[in-house]
Amino acid sequence: MTSNQNISKRKGALAFLALISAFPPLSTVLYLPALPQMVKALDTTQTSVNMTLSMFFLFYSVGLLFWGPLSEKFGRKPILLSGLTIYVFASVFCAFSQNVEQLIAGRIVQALGGSAGTVVATAIVKDLYSGREREKVMAIIMSMVIIAPMLAPVLGALLLKHTSWRTIFLMLAAIGATALLRSIFFQETLSGKFTGSVIGSWCRLFVVLKNPGFSSLLLIFSLAPVALMAFLASASYIYIDGFGLTEGQFGLFFAFNATCAMVGPTIYMRMRRHVEPKMIITGCFILMAVCGIVVSVFGHMSPWLLALSVGMVTMAAITVRVPGTHLMLEQQEEDSGSASALINFFAMFLGSMGMQLVTLWPGTLVMNLGYIQIGVGMVCCILWLLCHNRSFITQPPS
Template identity: 55%
Template sequence: MNVKQPLLGSSGTLFFLVIVSAFPPLTTDLYLPALPTMVEMLNTTQTMVNLTLSVYFVTYALGLLFWGPLSEKFGRKPIMLLGLGIYVLASLLCAMANNIEMLIGARLIQAFGGSAVTVVATAIVKDLYNGREREKIMATIMSLVIIAPMIAPVLGAFLLKIGSWHMMFSALAIFGAFSTVLACGFSETIPKRYTGSILRSWGRLAVVSNNPRFISLLLIFTLPPMTLMSFLAAGSYIYIDGFGLSEQTFSYAFAFNAFFASFGPTIYIKLSNRVKVSNIISVCYLILMLIGILTYNLGHLSPWLFACLAAPATLMVIVTRVPGINLMLEQHTSDTGSAVAVIQFCSMMAGAIGMTLVTLHPDNLIHSLGIIQFSIGALASIMWFMAKNRAFVVDHLTTS
C-alpha cells in the first residue's frame, strides 16, 4: 500500500473500497424487481420507467467527467464526501416521489452524486496499489462487489412485499449514510494535487484522450459492458412479463446471474498464472459471440435456459474487466482521476446505448439481447486481435 491508512488499516481500506464500489449495482439492481409494478403504480409506460435507468446512466457518465478531474485538484476525500451527501439527499427525494417525472429528476441528481463516489474509488485503487498487486486488489473488490447484484434484487423483492418501491430508495439513503461514516475515516491518497485552475483541471480530460494507446484499449474494453447493461434493462421484463415469473422468483434468477459472475475476477487471477492474458481475453470474446447465437435461437424456450445463457455472458464481461482496466490505467503515470473518468464514462455510455437498443423492440427482447451479445463479441474480438501484440499491450500484460 503506497499511502498508509491509520484509521481504517489495510483490511478496513479494502472494506471501504468494496462498499463505495458497490454504489452502481446497488443503485440500479435494488429496484429492478419493481419495474413492472412501477408502470402501474405511477400510471405510466414501460419506456418512461426505463428512463429512470437510462437517465441515471447517462447522468452518471457525464458526472464522472465532472468529478474525476476535480479529484486531482481538491483531493479524493473532499470529492467523495460531497458526492455522498448529494447521493443521500437524492435517494430521499426518490423515496418521496409520487409521479414518474419527479422520480426521473431525483434519479438524475442521485446519479450525479453517485458518480463522484465511484470515480474516486477507482482512482484510490490506482493511488494505493501497483502492477500485479493492483490487479489482485481489483479482482478482490470486483468479486465482493458482485455480491451486491445477488443481494439487491432479493432485498428489493422483499421490500416490495412488505411495503412499496419507495422503501427501496430509503434503503439506498441509509447505505449512503453508512458509506459517509466510513469515508470520514479515510486518509487522503493523492500524492500531488493539480495546481492549475478548475477549468484547466477539466482540460486534463483532453490530455488523457490524446493518448492513442489509451484510446485503442478504451474502444476494446468499454464495449462489452453494453451486453451486461442490456441484460439489466431487459431482464425483469423477460422473466416477469415474458416467462411469467413472480418478482421474488425473478430476484433468485437475477441473483444466480450475479453469483455466477462473482467467480469472474478469481477465475481471471487463477488462469492468468498459467495462461497468457491475451489468450484469456480472446477466448472470452469468442464465447460471448457463441452465447449471442444461442440466446437468439434458444433463449425463449424456458426461463432457466435463458438464465444459464445470461450467466456465462456476464461472466465473460467480468473476466475481461480486470486486465482491461489495469491495461488502460497503465497507459498513464499521472492524471489518474481524469483517466478513470474517461474509462467509466465510455463504459456507462456504452451501457446506456445497450439499454436503449435492447428495448427498441419490446416484443423481441431475447432476440435483441442475442444480437447485441454476438455483435459486441465480434467487434471486440476483431479490435483485440489487432492490438494484442502491440508493445504497449504486451509489456504491461507480462509485467503486471
Template identity: 50%
Template sequence: MTDSQSAFVSGGRRQKYLGNRGLIALIAFLSAFVPLSTDLYLPALPGMSKYFQVSAEQVNLTLIFFFIVFAAGMLFWGPLSDKYGRRPILIAGLAIYSLAGFLCAISQDINQLIAFRILQAIGGSSASAVAMAMIKDVYDSRNREMILAWVSSMVLISPMAAPVLGALLLGFTSWRGVFVVLGVIGFVALSGSLALVETLNTRYTGTLSQSIGRLAVVLKNPGFLSLLIVFSLLSFSSMAFIASSSYIYIDGFGLSEKLFSLYFAFNALGMIGGPMLYLRLSKRFRRYSIIIAGFISTFLGGLLVYHLGSLQPWIFALCLFPATTMGSCIRTPGANLMLEQQEEDTGSASALMSCFGILMGSMGMTVISQEWSNTIRILGLMNILVGVLCLCLWLLLSNRPFVKQIP
C-alpha cells in the same frame, strides 16, 4: 522534471482509521454504487409502471437518465479529485446522493422521480470516479490486478444480492421504501468517507479549467484510448440484460418477483466468480489469451441466447451464463491495462473508464427498451455483436507498440 510533473505536489496515503482491509471494503462499496442504485429496484419496475400509470419505457428512463448523468458526472468529479483529493470529492458527492435517495422516495409522479434520480446520479458519480483511482493511488502494478479482482468480486455480489433484497423489501413496503434504503446506503458510504485518510500521493496544482482539460490529455494517449474503446463495449450487452431482465423473467416468462430475483442471482454468480476465475487462469495462461477467450465466450453466449433462450427461463439463464462469467473475468485485466497506460491524471483516467462503460451501457439499455417482438433474441444479437467487435478490435490493437504491456 517535466512541465506536466511540476504541476503535482506530494500528499499522504496511510490509513489511520480504516486500515488496509477497511480501505478495500470502502473502495468495493464505492465501486458498487452503480449496481446498488439500479439493481435494488429492478423488481419494482413493473409495479412502478402500474403505480404511475405509464409505459415500461417511461419507467426505464429512471435507469437510462441515471446512467447518462452518472457518466457525465464522473467527468467532472474525476479531474477534481486529482486537484482537491479523493476524500473531499467523496464527501460532497455522497451527501448529494443520500439526500436524493430520500427525495426519490417522496416523488409524486414519474417526472419528479426522474429528476431526483438525475440528482442522485450527480452525487453518486463521485464514488465511481474516485474508487478505481484510489486503487492506483495505493497499489503498484504487481499487486493492483489482485486487488482489482478482489474488489470486483466483492462489488459483483451486489447484482446478485440487490434484486433479492429489493424483492424482499417489496414484501413489506412499496417502491418508496426501496429508495429510502438507497438513501441510507449513501449515508453509510458518507460515514466511511469521513473516516478516510487521503490516498492521493500527488495533486494537480493547475486551475479548475485546466483540471477538467486533463481529460483531453488522457484521451490523447493512444494506448489508453484504444483499450478504453475495446473494454467499454462489453457494457453494451451486459447493461442491456440488467434493464430487460425483470421484463423478460416477470412479464415474458410469468415468474414472480422473488423467483425473478433468484434467476437474476444465478447470472450474477457468474459475474462474481469471473474475477476469481481470472486469477486462477492467469497462473497458467497469458493475459492476452484469456481476454480472447472472454470475447469468444460473449459471442457464443449470444448465439445460445438467440437460438434457445426463449424456450424456458432456466434455459435462458444457462445460455447467458458464459457471457456474464467471462465478460466479468476479463474486466480485471482490462482495467489494469488501462490504468497502466497513465502515470498521472489517475482520477481523469478512472473517470473516463467508468464514463465510457456507462455510456455504452446506456446505449444498450436504450436499444433493449424499444418495443421488440422478441426481446430475448435482440439481447442475443447484442452479445453476438459485442463479442465479434471486441475480438476484432483486440486482435488489431492490443499488440501495437503504443499499448504498454504488463509483464
C-alpha cells in the same frame, strides 16, 4: 501498496473501496423487481420507467467526467464527501416522487452524486497499488462489489412483499449515509495535487485521450458492458412478464447471474497463473458471441437456458474488466483521476445506450438481447486482436 492507508487495516480498506464502488449496481439492481409495479403505480409506460435506468447511467457517466479531474485538484476525500451527500438527498427525493418525471429527475441527481464514489475508488486503487498487486486488488474489489447485485434483487423482492417501491429508495439513502459516515474517517491518498485551475483540471481529460494506447484500449473495454447493461434493462420484463415468474423467483434468477459475475474475477486470477491475460481476454470475447447465439435462438424457450447463457456472458464481461482496467491504468503515469473518469464514463455511457437499444422492440426482448451480445463479442474480439500487440500499447510488468 505504494503509500500508507489506515482506514482500518487492509481488509477494511478493501471493504470501503468495494462499498463506494457498489453504487451503480445497488442503485439499479435493488429496484429492478419493482419496475413492472412502478409502471402501474405511476400510471406510465414501460419505456418511461426504463428511462429511470438509462438516464441514471447516462448522467452517472457525465458525473464521472465532472468529479474525476476535480479529485486530482482537490483530493479524493472532499470529492467523495460532496458526491455522497448529494446521493443521499437525491435518494430521499426519489422515494417521495409523485410521478415518473419527478423520479427521472431524482435519478439524474442521484447519479451525479453517486458517480463520485466510483471514480474516486478507481483512482484510490491507482494511488495505493501497482503492478500485479493492483490487478489482484481490483479482482478482489470487483468480487466484493458483485455481492450487492447478488443480494439486492432478493432483498428488493422481499421489501415489495411488505412495502412499496418507495422504501427501496429510502434504503438506498441509508446505504449512502453509511458510506458518507465511513468516508469521514478516510485518509487522503493523493500525494501531489494538480496546481492549475479547475478548467485546467478538466482539460486533462483530453490530454489522457490523446494517448493512443489508452484510447485504443478504452474503446474495446468500454463496449463489453453494453451486453451486461442490456440484460439489466430487460431482465425483469423477460422473467416476470415473459416467463411469468414471481418477483421472488426473478430475484433468485438474477442472483444466479450475479454469482456468475462474482466468480469471474476469481477465475481470472487463477487462470492468470497459467494463461497469458491476452488469451483470456480473447476467449472471453469469443464466449460472449457464442452465448449470444444461444440466447437469440433458444433463449425464449426456457428461463433456465436463458439464465445459463446470459450468466456466461456476464461472467465474461466482468472477467475482462479486471485485466482491461489494469491495462488502461498502465498507459498513464499521471492523471489517474482523469483516466479513472474516462474508463468508467465510457463503460456507463455505452452501457446506457445498450439499455435503450434492447427495449426498442419490446416484443422481442430475448432476441434483441442475443443480437447485442453477438455484436459486442465479435466487435470487441476483432478490435482486440488488431491492436493488443501494437507498439503504442504499454505492457504491464509481469
